[in-house]
Amino acid sequence: MIAEALFFSAVLFIIGVVGVLIRRNAIIIFMCVELMLTAVNLSFIALARLHGSATGQVFVLFVMTVAAAEAAVGLAIVISIFRHHKSVDLRNINLLKG
Amino acid sequence: MLQELAAVDTHPLAETAARFVGLLPLLPLAGFLVNGALSLASSYKRGPADPSAAGAHDGTAAEQVAAHGSDHDAVARHPYAAITSVVGTLMPALSFALAIAIFLAMVSAGDFSTPYVRSYFDWMVTGDLQIRWAFQLDQLSMVMVLVITGVGTLIHIFSIGYMRDDPGYPRFFAYLNLFVAFMLVLVLGASYPVMFVGWEGVGLCSYLLIGYWYNVKSNADAGLKAFIVNRIGDVGFLMAMFMIFANLHTLDITAVNAAAPSLGFNSALVTTICLFLFMGCVGKSAQLPLYVWLPDAMAGPTPVSALIHAATMVTAGVYLIARSSALFVMSPAACITVAVVGTLTALFAATIGLKQWDIKKVLAYSTISQLGYMFMGVGVGAYAAGMFHLITHAFFKALLFLGSGSVIFAMHRAYHHTGNHDDAQDMRNMGGLRKYMPWTFALMWIATLAIAGVPPFSGFFSKDGILGAVFERAQHGTLAEATWLGMPGSAVLYALYGLGLLTALLTAIYMTRLMLYTFHGPNRTGEAERAQLREAPWSMTGPLVVLGVLSAVGGWLDLPATLPLGPVGLLDKWLEPVVGAATATAAGVVGEGVTSTEYVLIAVAVAIAVLGIVIALVRLRPAALLPKRDALPEHGIEKLLENKYYIDELYDDAIVTPLVSGSRNILWKGIDRGIIDSFFVNGSAALSRGVGWVGSQFQSGETGAYAWAIAIGALAVLGAFTFR
Numbered sequence: 001m002i003a004e005a006l007f008f009s010a011v012l013f014i015i016g017v018v019g020v021l022i023r024r025n026a027i028i029i030f031m032c033v034e035l036m037l038t039a040v041n042l043s044f045i046a047l048a049r050l051h052g053s054a055t056g057q058v059f060v061l062f063v064m065t066v067a068a069a070e071a072a073v074g075l076a077i078v079i080s081i082f083r084h085h086k087s088v089d090l091r092n093i094n095l096l097k098g
Numbered sequence: 099m100l101q102e103l104a105a106v107d108t109h110p111l112a113e114t115a116a117r118f119v120g121l122l123p124l125l126p127l128a129g130f131l132v133n134g135a136l137s138l139a140s141s142y143k144r145g146p147a148d149p150s151a152a153g154a155h156d157g158t159a160a161e162q163v164a165a166h167g168s169d170h171d172a173v174a175r176h177p178y179a180a181i182t183s184v185v186g187t188l189m190p191a192l193s194f195a196l197a198i199a200i201f202l203a204m205v206s207a208g209d210f211s212t213p214y215v216r217s218y219f220d221w222m223v224t225g226d227l228q229i230r231w232a233f234q235l236d237q238l239s240m241v242m243v244l245v246i247t248g249v250g251t252l253i254h255i256f257s258i259g260y261m262r263d264d265p266g267y268p269r270f271f272a273y274l275n276l277f278v279a280f281m282l283v284l285v286l287g288a289s290y291p292v293m294f295v296g297w298e299g300v301g302l303c304s305y306l307l308i309g310y311w312y313n314v315k316s317n318a319d320a321g322l323k324a325f326i327v328n329r330i331g332d333v334g335f336l337m338a339m340f341m342i343f344a345n346l347h348t349l350d351i352t353a354v355n356a357a358a359p360s361l362g363f364n365s366a367l368v369t370t371i372c373l374f375l376f377m378g379c380v381g382k383s384a385q386l387p388l389y390v391w392l393p394d395a396m397a398g399p400t401p402v403s404a405l406i407h408a409a410t411m412v413t414a415g416v417y418l419i420a421r422s423s424a425l426f427v428m429s430p431a432a433c434i435t436v437a438v439v440g441t442l443t444a445l446f447a448a449t450i451g452l453k454q455w456d457i458k459k460v461l462a463y464s465t466i467s468q469l470g471y472m473f474m475g476v477g478v479g480a481y482a483a484g485m486f487h488l489i490t491h492a493f494f495k496a497l498l499f500l501g502s503g504s505v506i507f508a509m510h511r512a513y514h515h516t517g518n519h520d521d522a523q524d525m526r527n528m529g530g531l532r533k534y535m536p537w538t539f540a541l542m543w544i545a546t547l548a549i550a551g552v553p554p555f556s557g558f559f560s561k562d563g564i565l566g567a568v569f570e571r572a573q574h575g576t577l578a579e580a581t582w583l584g585m586p587g588s589a590v591l592y593a594l595y596g597l598g599l600l601t602a603l604l605t606a607i608y609m610t611r612l613m614l615y616t617f618h619g620p621n622r623t624g625e626a627e628r629a630q631l632r633e634a635p636w637s638m639t640g641p642l643v644v645l646g647v648l649s650a651v652g653g654w655l656d657l658p659a660t661l662p663l664g665p666v667g668l669l670d671k672w673l674e675p676v677v678g679a680a681t682a683t684a685a686g687v688v689g690e691g692v693t694s695t696e697y698v699l700i701a702v703a704v705a706i707a708v709l710g711i712v713i714a715l716v717r718l719r720p721a722a723l724l725p726k727r728d729a730l731p732e733h734g735i736e737k738l739l740e741n742k743y744y745i746d747e748l749y750d751d752a753i754v755t756p757l758v759s760g761s762r763n764i765l766w767k768g769i770d771r772g773i774i775d776s777f778f779v780n781g782s783a784a785l786s787r788g789v790g791w792v793g794s795q796f797q798s799g800e801t802g803a804y805a806w807a808i809a810i811g812a813l814a815v816l817g818a819f820t821f822r
Contacts, residue, residue, distance in 0.1 A: 020805050094799030 005046035012039035026078045026088040030071075037067050111214040111235065114203035115196065119216055119233050122193050122200075122243060123282040126275040129189030133272035136178040140268065176267040186271030187254040190278050194247035201240055211675045213239075213352060215288050222291070226347050234288035234351065238676040241485060241669075242285035242417055245492045249409045250278045252641035256500050257401040259638035260507055270310060270399065277303035281410050285417060289350045290339050293418075297335065297382065300411045301328045307406060308398040320394035327391040331381015335418075338374035341367070355424035363428055364580070372425055372432030376439075379415025383469050386443045390746055392466055396458040400503030403458060408465045408499050409492040416472040416488050420481045423680035430580035433477050433684065434587055437568070440473025441594045441601070446743075448604035452611070453739035455726065456523045457502045460612050464549065465495055467601060471564055474598060478577060478591065479684025480567030481677035482656065482670045487564055489669075490556035490652045494548040497645035501542040504634040504642065505616060508535060512623060512630035525612065526726040530621035534631035537639045539617045541646040546613050548649045550606035551707040554663070556652030561602065562703050563658060568595045569699055575686035599706055606710020611718055619720025660696045 012035055019032030041060045048056025082088050111117075176182070213236035222229040254274060261270050277300055284296025301324075309321030343349055345367065346357045361368040379385070384392035395407045406412070419426060419436065426433055444467045451463035468491050475484030508531070509522035520527050532539040548555035551562065571577045572591035580587040621628055633639065656669035724730070732740050741747075796807075 017809055021802070021809055024802065090801050093801075 002046055002050050006043055009039045009043040009046065012036075012042065024089050024091050026081065026090055029090065030074055030078065034067060034071070037063055109212070109214050110207035110210050111200075111203060114207065115199040116203055116214050116235050117216065118196060119200065119214075119235050119286065120218060121196055122233075122247070122286065123279040125189045125193040125196070126278040126282070129185050129275035130272050130279060132185045133182050133268045133275060136182055137266070137268035137272055140176065140178055175263060176265060179262065179267050182268040182271050183258045186268075186275060187251065187258065189275055190247055190251045190254050193278065193282070194244075194251045197240075197243045197247045200235065201244060204235070204237070204240055209675065213288070213676075215352070217288075227343065227349075229289055229291050229349060231292060232288035232350075233286040233292075235286070236676050237672050237674075238417075238420060238485070239285045241489065241673070243282060245489055246278060246281050246285065246410050249492050249496050249645070250281075250405055252644055253401050253405040253409075253496060253500065256404075256503070256638050256641040257399075259635045260401055260503055261399060264399075266310070270307075273303055273306045273310070274402070274405065277307070277406060277411070281414075284414055288352070290342065290354070291349055293351075293421075294335065294339070297378075297414065298332070300406070300414065301325065301332075301382070304328075304395065304406050304411055307402040308395045310398055310402065314397075317397040320391075320397040324391040324395050327388050328381045331378045331388055334374040334377025334381070338371050338378065341371045341374065345371075351421060355422070358424040358428055361425075361428060364430060365428075368425060369429040369432045372422075372429045373435065375418060375422055375425070376415075376432065376436055379418055379436075379473070380439065381415075382418075383412050383415030383473070384466050385415070385439050385470065385473060386446060389443060389447065389466050390749060393459055393462045393742070396456070396462050400458065400499060400506060403462070404496045404499030404503065407462070408495040412465065412469055413472065413488045413492070416469070416476055416484055419473070419476040420485055420677055423476075423479075423481050423677045426476075427479055427576070427680040427683040430577050430587060431582055433479060433577055434580065434582040434590055435477075437474050437477025437594055438582070438590065440470040440475075440477055441597045442470070443467070444470025444474065444601045445597050445604070446470075448601045448608065450739055450742050451608040452604060453732070453736055455525055455740070456521075457505065457525050457528070457612065457616060458499070458523055460525075460608060461495070461498050461502060464498075464605065464608065465491075467605060468495065468549070471561060471598070471601070474568060474594060475564035478568050478571040478594075479575070479681055480564060480571070481681055482673045483560070483563035483567045485673060485677075486656045486669050487557075487560035489655065490548065490560040490649070493645055493652050494545040494555075494557055494649040497541060497545040497642060497649050498549070500638070500642055500645065501538050501545065504535065504538045504638055505531060507634050507638070508631050509623070509627075512627040515630045516624065516626040518624065518627060521726055524726045525615040526723055526729055527622055528616045529619045529623075529720060529723065530617070531631065532617040533621075534628075535617075535633045537633055538642065541642045542617070543613060544646045545649050546609045548652075550609050550711060551602055551703055552711070553704060554650075554653060556649050556655075558704070558707070559653035559656060559658065559661075562700055563656065565595060565598050565602070565703060566658070566696060566699055568598060569695075571684065575684055577684060578686075599702065602703065603706050603710045603713075606707045607714045610711045610714035614714065614718050614720045615723060619723065622723065622725045658696075658700075660700060 016032045016034075016036030016039060019035065020029050023029055023032065041063055044056040044060045044063075048054065048060075078088055081093060085092060213234045215232050215234045217230045217232040219231050220228075221231040254271070257270065257274065261267055264270060280296045280299030280303060282296070284293055284300060287293035287296055305321045305325040307321075308324050309318045312318045312321075339349060342354055345361060346354055348354060348357070358368070361371070381388045392407060392412065396403055398407070426436070447463040447466035447470065451460050451467060454460045454463060468487070472484045472487050472491070475481075475487055505528065506522050509528065512518075513520060513522055544555065548557035551558045553559075568591055572588050572595060577591060578586075578588040582590050621631075623631065654664050654668075657664055657666045659666050731737070738744070
């Protein structure tokens with residue numbers, strides 16, 4: 001049971017990572033980040049259940065809260081970038097260049 | 099330490115005036131401080147508000163203007179001249195008085211063989227190296243102290259008159275006082291490092307005083323030359339000190355002399371140490387090949403030439419060898435080297451002296467030549483004879499220099515009155531001065547007869563003492579039995595004796611020439627100048643008279659057994675506790691009594707001196723001499739001598755020019771600019787710029803790239819944890 005849950009979580013996480021690495025659209029990257037968070041949440045829940053401890057479940061609540069806040073801020077940034085560049089393709093945006 | 103203190107307390111000099119030995123250098127040092135303060139204070143007061151400073155920022159410019167124009171511009175006497183005259187001469191005089199008191203205490207203390215050492219404080223104490231600031235009084239240092247303070251005081255008094263209109267008057271006396279202080283440290287130092295402080299100190303004062311009129315570039319250059327050439331010799335002195343310490347673990351002179359035999363007779367080690375010490379002497383005492391600074395040192399005021407470059411500082415090398423006599427007798431090779439270098443220098447300088455026109459230059463080469471005699475004496479282990487010549491030379495050469503100073507003073511004043519710009523030091527411009535300066539004339543003849551070696555003047559006895567010692571050492575003793583560069587020592591010493599006689603002949607010739615051209619014949623100054631020529635004031639002639647008396651009777655200090663005109667061998671007996679053992683070692687078996695050979699030697703020496711004077715009187719025609727501006731160029735060997743064998747030019751071409759161009763082309767352009775600047779300085783800048791550029795390439799600003807980097811990094815960390 002736990003093995004399947006963790007395997008599924010790992011698959012979800014890898015999909016998220018690959019998505020972040022290979023996609024260029026800010027929204028999709030954003031969704032992939034959410035996917036990774038979800039994968040982590042899943043393994044938290046599975047391990048909490050395995051150990052019979054509530055700590056993992058509390059962490060999941062925290063992660064979801066932070067993810068919600070992050071989504072709010074992140075989407076706001078994406079919107080402002082879109083207004084400025086008329087695009088959310090990250091290949092065109094390198095303002096962090098040293 | 100306690101034992102030493104006890105030893106000091108029981109010393110026969112412990113409760114006498116000798117316990118104030120520390121005051122000897124402190125008195126002139128106090129004079130230096132006062133005069134130096136006056137010099138600074140006066141230049142401060144004549145600040146920018148003074149119109150004579152002509153917009154310059156302080157008094158030195160005013161001094162320069164005044165000094166430069168001192169020949170013909172009206173110069174005001176220095177505001178503090180009176181205080182300076184009193185303080186500047188009183189301090190050396192007090193020092194001399196104290197020296198006399200100590201000397202009397204020493205005489206009444208009778209014979210004592212250990213020097214009186216007075217320690218003041220620990221100076222350098224690290225591990226084995228224990229150097230105390232200590233002064234040492236013995237018969238040898240006492241003689242030097244008396245000469246330095248005595249002759250020094252006379253020259254200070256002379257300077258009052260000679261320098262009275264100089265704008266830097268207190269500065270001059272400050273330097274002169276400082277010199278006396280350092281010279282006393284040199285001769286009193288109980289260990290080589292303390293001595294070295296004095297050694298360097300007198301070098302500094304020499305530099306300061308040669309370049310005293312520093313606004314003329316050639317004077318400043320002459321000072322630098324003296325300083326730099328002396329440094330070459332000082333390296334030798336330092337090396338000798340290092341080697342002595344490395345092998346004997348002490349630098350106290352008494353201890354070194356006591357331990358010297360442990361270095362081994364004629365070992366390579368002791369020869370090297372002695373030759374390094376001698377290298378220091380060669381620099382300081384202007385011997386071949388480092389003599390070139392002394393003629394240039396005549397750029398300083400004449401009292402300086404008399405005190406530093408004739409009577410005291412340049413004889414420090416002779417003193418050093420006498421001081422280290424126990425080391426030198428261990429090495430016949432080094433001794434013969436000293437004697438050979440001394441003799442060759444004596445001869446070489448005497449030939450140059452034959453054809454110089456500047457009165458001070460003649461005396462400068464004469465000084466080098468006489469120093470050569472002294473080294474001949476101490477080289478063959480006749481330390482008392484060398485010191486004797488040092489003393490008499492201090493008398494007659496100081497007299498000659500001060501006499502020439504008096505002449506230059508008179509010539510200068512005459513030229514000053516008439517606005518003439520001719521060379522006041524060139525003998526071709528003088529002539530016939532005996533009518534105008536009878537005192538100087540008579541006294542300088544005394545000194546001339548003394549230096550030429552005419553009995554009964556002092557130089558005869560001392561020079562004869564040296565030549566006699568060389569002849570005697572050639573017959574028997576360690577030096578005669580040694581070999582030097584494959585030659586038997588005996589033959590070398592006979593050759594040196596012959597060259598010494600030849601030098602004596604030349605000495606008589608060039609000194610008579612100087613007197614003839616300066617004081618005899620027609621006067622070659624102009625009509626207007628002639629009216630202004632007169633004897634210097636008594637403050638200047640007075641010291642000359644004292645020195646004249648000393649030059650005349652100085653020979654009685656150490657009469658040879660062959661001429662018992664009074665107590666025989668006073669100086670020999672006096673120095674016996676210090677150098678007696680070393681002299682005996684060098685002399686070997688001494689024949690008893692007075693032999694007829696010695697009378698022959700004396701007769702030869704006198705004949706040579708008289709012959710030299712006669713040759714000069716017969717051959718030289720002062721009446722036919724033309725003033726400097728009309729003089730015809732010389733030819734052949736005379737031209738060679740007048741140009742001093744082109745040694746200065748040779749040194750310039752062989753050493754100075756390669757050094758300068760090497761420094762410029764290799765060290766500066768090649769190494770400094772080529773390697774250090776372009777490789778290290780600019781290279782390190784380029785390196786950090788390159789590293790920064792590489793680092794900046796990672797900052798692409800593309801979040802995708804960053805994400806990849808994070809992912810790969812995370813994988814790497816995970817991998818490292820997994821597969822470690």
